[in-house]
Amino acid sequence: MLEQERVLAVSPLAHAAGVQVGMRRGGVLMLMPEARLVERDLAKEAEALHAVAMALLQYTPLLAQAEESTLLLDIGASLRLFGGIGRLCRQVRANLRTLGFSGALSCAPTARGAWMLARRNAGRAVKMASLVRRLDRLPGTLAPPARPFATWFEGIGCFNLGDMRRLPRPGLQRRCGRPLLDMLDAAYGMTPELFEWIAAPTTFHAKLELFDRVEQADALLHAAQRLLLQLTGWLCAHQLAVARITFYLEHERGKVARAPTLVDIALAEATWRDEHLVRLLKERLAKLELDAPVIGLALEALQVEPMAPPSESLFPEPGGSEEDRVRMFELLVARLGPENVLQAAPHADYRPELANAWVPVQQSIRESWRNAQLPGDLHSFPRPAWLLAKPIALLMRNHRPFYGSPLKMTSTPERIEAGWWNQIQTRDYFIAEGQDHALYWVYRERITGAHADLEPRWFLHGLFA
Amino acid sequence: MISPQQHLAPERLHPSLWRASQLAHSSARCVDTGYPTLSSQLPGGGWPTGTLVDLLLQQAGIGELRLLRPALAAAASRRIVLLQPPHAPQALALAALGLPPSQLVWIRSTRSADTLWAAEQVLRSGSCGALLLWQNHARSESLRRLHLAAQSGETLFFMMRPLSSAQDASPSPLRLSLRPAAGGLDIGFVKRRGPQRDAPLFLPLDRPLTPSVLQQHHASLDRPLSVPLATRGVLPELVQ
Numbered sequence: 001m002l003e004q005e006r007v008l009a010v011s012p013l014a015h016a017a018g019v020q021v022g023m024r025r026g027g028v029l030m031l032m033p034e035a036r037l038v039e040r041d042l043a044k045e046a047e048a049l050h051a052v053a054m055a056l057l058q059y060t061p062l063l064a065q066a067e068e069s070t071l072l073l074d075i076g077a078s079l080r081l082f083g084g085i086g087r088l089c090r091q092v093r094a095n096l097r098t099l100g101f102s103g104a105l106s107c108a109p110t111a112r113g114a115w116m117l118a119r120r121n122a123g124r125a126v127k128m129a130s131l132v133r134r135l136d137r138l139p140g141t142l143a144p145p146a147r148p149f150a151t152w153f154e155g156i157g158c159f160n161l162g163d164m165r166r167l168p169r170p171g172l173q174r175r176c177g178r179p180l181l182d183m184l185d186a187a188y189g190m191t192p193e194l195f196e197w198i199a200a201p202t203t204f205h206a207k208l209e210l211f212d213r214v215e216q217a218d219a220l221l222h223a224a225q226r227l228l229l230q231l232t233g234w235l236c237a238h239q240l241a242v243a244r245i246t247f248y249l250e251h252e253r254g255k256v257a258r259a260p261t262l263v264d265i266a267l268a269e270a271t272w273r274d275e276h277l278v279r280l281l282k283e284r285l286a287k288l289e290l291d292a293p294v295i296g297l298a299l300e301a302l303q304v305e306p307m308a309p310p311s312e313s314l315f316p317e318p319g320g321s322e323e324d325r326v327r328m329f330e331l332l333v334a335r336l337g338p339e340n341v342l343q344a345a346p347h348a349d350y351r352p353e354l355a356n357a358w359v360p361v362q363q364s365i366r367e368s369w370r371n372a373q374l375p376g377d378l379h380s381f382p383r384p385a386w387l388l389a390k391p392i393a394l395l396m397r398n399h400r401p402f403y404g405s406p407l408k409m410t411s412t413p414e415r416i417e418a419g420w421w422n423q424i425q426t427r428d429y430f431i432a433e434g435q436d437h438a439l440y441w442v443y444r445e446r447i448t449g450a451h452a453d454l455e456p457r458w459f460l461h462g463l464f465a
Numbered sequence: 466m467i468s469p470q471q472h473l474a475p476e477r478l479h480p481s482l483w484r485a486s487q488l489a490h491s492s493a494r495c496v497d498t499g500y501p502t503l504s505s506q507l508p509g510g511g512w513p514t515g516t517l518v519d520l521l522l523q524q525a526g527i528g529e530l531r532l533l534r535p536a537l538a539a540a541a542s543r544r545i546v547l548l549q550p551p552h553a554p555q556a557l558a559l560a561a562l563g564l565p566p567s568q569l570v571w572i573r574s575t576r577s578a579d580t581l582w583a584a585e586q587v588l589r590s591g592s593c594g595a596l597l598l599w600q601n602h603a604r605s606e607s608l609r610r611l612h613l614a615a616q617s618g619e620t621l622f623f624m625m626r627p628l629s630s631a632q633d634a635s636p637s638p639l640r641l642s643l644r645p646a647a648g649g650l651d652i653g654f655v656k657r658r659g660p661q662r663d664a665p666l667f668l669p670l671d672r673p674l675t676p677s678v679l680q681q682h683h684a685s686l687d688r689p690l691s692v693p694l695a696t697r698g699v700l701p702e703l704v705q
Contacts, residue, residue, distance in 0.1 A: 386526050
């Protein structure tokens with residue numbers, strides 16, 4: 001990466017080839033002709049830092065941006081919730097990896113101290129005494145106000161912060177100005193620190209440019225995860241839960257401009273954790289077929305509601321809670337489609353095909369309505385558990401219907417004659433028994449009118465399971 | 466004082482040991498089958514929960530749901546999932562069996578991989594009372610996977626397969642074959658943790674309905690009369 005024609009950062013591969021920080025463009029190209037030189041883009045850097053800040057808002061609302069691409073988090077109040085410093089650091093590190101960035105992470109009792117440790121990647125200090133020990137060993141030029149005076153400090157043999165602290169304060173202030181003393185005091189916890197905390201925007205909209213043209217929908221999952229992570233942070237900062245999100249998959253602009261593909265995810269129950277969203281998205285992307293390569297990805301939270309913290313019961317219910325079930329059905333619907341995950345919605349109709357209606361499981365049906373549709377005495381209607389999608393016409397042998405073996409009627413008929421308003425059915429239903437003792441639900445079509453003298457036709461319509 | 470006979474009882478050494486002549490003690494919670502003759506033949510005295518139970522059917526619609534009716538009705542406080550049944554389930558009939566329509570979920574899928582995935586999701590979530598899965602061909606590794614998934618919860622899990630799969634190996638500890646018989650079912654014990662039983666167990670099942678009930682609720686059917694009615698007083702011309 002270059003800034004003003006000087007190398008600012010190098011990849012490990014380039015470092016191995018001998019490229020070093022501070023080289024000129026020509027020098028780099030001589031050492032490594034295939035090197036990819038990228039101009040530093042401050043706007044993009046700020047965007048990336050903002051994305052990280054959004055994602056980290058889930059750990060604490062007290063998050064401030066400091067000099068030199070650093071974020072300061074006040075985690076004093078979050079330690080218990082996230083299970084201690086070690087675990088919190090691991091989570092933050094994992095989030096950074098998911099977002100596709102690398103970073104140095106440090107903890108200290110003072111924010112400026114943590115900043116200094118992080119700039120040198122010098123680990124964690126939990127107690128004030130150990131922080132002082134570690135800070136004393138850090139180079140003095142770490143503090144930005146001391147950098148213009150680096151040669152002077154070197155000249156008087158003052159190499160690290162410990163040496164700098166031992167210098168007389170009035171003299172140091174006269175030569176280097178007030179900011180250096182303020183910074184040292186803040187780092188060593190001698191003066192209180194004030195920050196401008198980052199406030200999350202009121203609406204959420206995040207965008208991401210992909211490094212490459214993506215042609216497979218499921219390859220987008222990793223990029224989408226980054227956006228979801230930012231969404232999580234934003235939701236936590238606002239104490240909100242999301243009920244509907246939309247992904248915009250932006251296509252490459254070829255000869256014709258193409259509208260972005262939308263992936264809309266609606267949840268039955270609002271959530272503020274990303275695991276469930278990632279699982280749903282995975283199933284949706286696996287089904288999606290892209291008609292053009294994707295170059296960008298944007299996420300918008302369309303519908304949010306106040307976060308409802310989970311109510312823990314004293315004795316947890318065996319076998320999962322109501323939310324678990326709702327989530328499971330959402331996941332099934334995401335992969336199989338809403339028309340394949342069904343719940344019963346019986347209709348009060350005499351015709352068996354119409355009475356046996358099933359609707360998508362996420363449609364809400366009032367219990368009273370469903371009960372009103374059921375007949376009062378269920379046992380007065382002999383119905384088979386399996387209903388054939390289409391009745392099978394039965395062969396006739398010796399004036400008896402035949403299905404594998406001759407069928408013997410074992411019940412009196414039930415006459416169903418309804419539907420003159422759309423599909424008329426005039427049938428006499430019987431329970432028949434085959435020679436293998438399986439029970440079948442068969443009917444004889446009643447033919448009225450001109451063809452009344454025809455042979456009766458028999459159909460198989462159900463199986464008693 | 467423990468007699469030497471008792472001392473050597475294998476279940477005293479380890480709870481999962483049993484003699485070949487006796488039924489095993491089931492470590493899983495069991496749901497009563499509702500049929501005492503069947504319960505006495507099963508280890509643990511009922512259908513085990515959190516286990517793959519293999520039911521091998523001669524064909525669909527021979528009374529398999531009537532066999533499971535008491536157990537499913539007991540599990541109906543939570544959802545009952547019918548995964549890839551052979552035909553459309555009829556809510557009215559299941560309601561008559563004691564399964565309220567609000568608790569029924571019917572899942573269809575076109576691919577076998579999706580079916581197995583859905584079964585695994587249902588079992589792992591553990592929030593459903595029972596899962597009934599119909600599958601014609603299942604490879605042994607997918608059976609093993611489903612059995613493992615079943616063990617993570619307390620869902621009643623029945624897998625319905627054709628009778629021809631009885632020859633294939635299965636990780637399921639309980640495999641029963643079901644054949645229709647006059648007035649009930651013949652249950653063969655293909656595999657159980659207990660003594661081998663070759664003779665099938667005949668289990669009488671309720672018939673769907675007795676005809677007498679029908680006659681009370683429905684008008685009688687008009688049938689062609691065998692004796693022609695004598696015309697009394699009215700002229701035949703007027704009748705036409």
